[in-house]
Amino acid sequence: xxxxxxxxxxxxxxxxxxxxxxxxxxxxxxxxxxxxxxxxxxxxxxxxxxxxxxxxxxxxxxxxxxxxxxxxxxxxxxxxxxxxxxxxxxxxxxxxxxxxxxxxxxxxxxxxxxxxxxxxxxxxxxxxxxxxxxxxxxxxxxxxxxxxxxxxxxxxxxxxxxxxxxxxxxxxxxxxxxxxxxxxxxxxxxxxxxxxxxxxxxxxxxxxxxxxxxxxxxxxxxxxxxxxxxxxxxxxxx
Amino acid sequence: xxxxxxxxxxxxxxxxxxxxxxxxxxxxxxxxxxxxxxxxxxxxxxxxxxxxxxxxxxxxxxxxxxxxxxxxxxxxxxxxxxxxxxxxxxxxxxxxxxxxxxxxxxxxxxxxxxxxxxxxxxxxxxxx
Numbered sequence: 001x002x003x004x005x006x007x008x009x010x011x012x013x014x015x016x017x018x019x020x021x022x023x024x025x026x027x028x029x030x031x032x033x034x035x036x037x038x039x040x041x042x043x044x045x046x047x048x049x050x051x052x053x054x055x056x057x058x059x060x061x062x063x064x065x066x067x068x069x070x071x072x073x074x075x076x077x078x079x080x081x082x083x084x085x086x087x088x089x090x091x092x093x094x095x096x097x098x099x100x101x102x103x104x105x106x107x108x109x110x111x112x113x114x115x116x117x118x119x120x121x122x123x124x125x126x127x128x129x130x131x132x133x134x135x136x137x138x139x140x141x142x143x144x145x146x147x148x149x150x151x152x153x154x155x156x157x158x159x160x161x162x163x164x165x166x167x168x169x170x171x172x173x174x175x176x177x178x179x180x181x182x183x184x185x186x187x188x189x190x191x192x193x194x195x196x197x198x199x200x201x202x203x204x205x206x207x208x209x210x211x212x213x214x215x216x217x218x219x220x221x222x223x224x225x226x227x228x229x230x231x232x233x234x235x236x237x238x
Numbered sequence: 239x240x241x242x243x244x245x246x247x248x249x250x251x252x253x254x255x256x257x258x259x260x261x262x263x264x265x266x267x268x269x270x271x272x273x274x275x276x277x278x279x280x281x282x283x284x285x286x287x288x289x290x291x292x293x294x295x296x297x298x299x300x301x302x303x304x305x306x307x308x309x310x311x312x313x314x315x316x317x318x319x320x321x322x323x324x325x326x327x328x329x330x331x332x333x334x335x336x337x338x339x340x341x342x343x344x345x346x347x348x349x350x351x352x353x354x355x356x357x358x359x360x361x362x363x364x365x366x
Contacts, residue, residue: 026314048317053324063325070318076308077315079246081267082253083305085274090302101360109352116344124336130329137341138348141319142265160326161341163319169345176349187356195348202312212309218352220268227264 012061018069025051038206040171045199049167077198081140084201084216091213098186102217105187109194109218110225113138114233133158135230137165140197143223147230162197169196170203185210193218241295242304249273 011017029047036042056066067074088095095102114135121131132153136144144162145155173192182188185208192200193215201219205212253273254266262269281288281297289297295304323330330337 022317023314026317030313043313045313045316045320048314049320049323052317052321056321056324063322066321067318070321073315074318076311078250078254078267078270079243080308080312080315081265082246082250082270082274083308085249085271085278086302086305087309088271089275089278098356098360100363101356104359105352105356108355109348112351113344113348116347117340120340120343121336124340126333126336126340130333130337134340138345140265146265156322157326157329159319160323160330161337163316163323164338165341165345166316167320168342169349172342172346173349176346177353180350180353182353182357184357184360187353187360190356191349191353194352195345198312199316202316205309205312216271220264220271223268224264 012065015069015072018061018066019072020069021052021055022048022070022073025055040174040203043167043170043203045170045202046167081198084213084220087209087213088216091210094186094210095213095217098214101187102190102214102221105190106194106218106221106225109191110138110222110229113195113222114226114230118233129153130157132234134161135234136226137161138169138195138197139223139226140219143227147227151231151234163199166196166199170199173200173203174207186214189214190218194222197222239295239300239304241293242301245277245296245301246270246274246305246308249277 025048026044029042029044029051032047033039033042033044052066055061056063117134117137118131121134126134132151133148133155136147136158139147139162141159141162144158148158149155169192173188173196177188177191189201189204189208189211192204192211194200196203197219201212201215204215250267250270253268253270256262256269257264257266281292295301
């Protein structure tokens with residue numbers, strides 16, 4: 001065994017390499033994001049993902065091996081979701097005042113997210129199994145995978161569609177809100193969290209803490225409502 | 239930091255156990271969020287006593303700092319799952335354009351419908 005090959009074998013077996021690559025790619029992407037004046041197109045998540053994807057393809061590394069290292073970063077999603085309670089509590093007065101607008105927006109948004117995906121996918125001739133995985137696309141990954149698995153679909157595909165939706169939402173939200181001339185940060189954040197789950201929430205926190213707080217609430221509420229409504233919606237569109 | 243992180247993880251753990259045991263469609267961390275919210279409410283309602291008995295980081299703003307520190311880095315936590323797209327490039331390639339269009343149209347409609355409903359209802363309530 002040559003020296004270089006032994007080193008590669010060692011590195012590919014420890015979490016160190018892929019954890020470092022994940023942080024490094026994000027640091028580079030974030031530097032670029034800051035330099036670009038935090039423009040939505042320069043979203044650091046998207047650019048970190050393709051950079052890492054490219055490295056994996058070039059080195060022939062399977063995703064599973066990569067995830068061994070990257071799982072430490074992935075794990076933090078759970079604690080971060082719990083941590084949403086803090087901004088929510090600090091802004092409880094603002095939140096309580098917006099209870100009715102939130103519930104109305106939740107209902108309309110949740111139904112729009114599901115039916116628009118299912119109807120347009122059918123019109124576009126996308127096969128049933130892909131459509132099924134698409135139904136909960138606006139919901140946070142773990143819940144979407146659970147919903148699709150329970151309906152006999154492909155949970156990995158669901159996770160991918162959820163990520164793509166989140167990235168699209170995070171990029172579109174700011175320009176769309178400017179076009180619609182919406183200045184209410186509560187409404188903007190709520191829409192971002194509902195349509196684009198955690199990625200929308202992360203984007204909302206980049207814009208303002210009020211927006212982030214409302215995005216976090218929308219993400220939690222939408223996970224709950226979608227889990228109830230998707231099985232109903234799917235049975236209609238078989 | 240350690241005490242705050244312990245409380246956050248504890249909330250998630252209890253939430254995860256509750257979600258699985260009761261077969262709820264809500265993810266464990268979301269229940270954990272509700273539990274932490276309950277903790278914050280109780281802590282401030284029982285003010286002088288809680289300051290005396292709880293570990294200092296939970297009452298002096300340490301918990302808030304840790305939580306906000308986590309949320310400030312929410313974006314990077316989506317990178318590992320996002321890289322999973324690379325493994326599904328075959329499905330994406332076979333329906334590529336149609337799939338991208340449907341997702342884009344759907345997410346735009348969802349954002350617009352949600353934000354317009356929110357603004358309309360809150361204006362309606364303000365007027366009364």
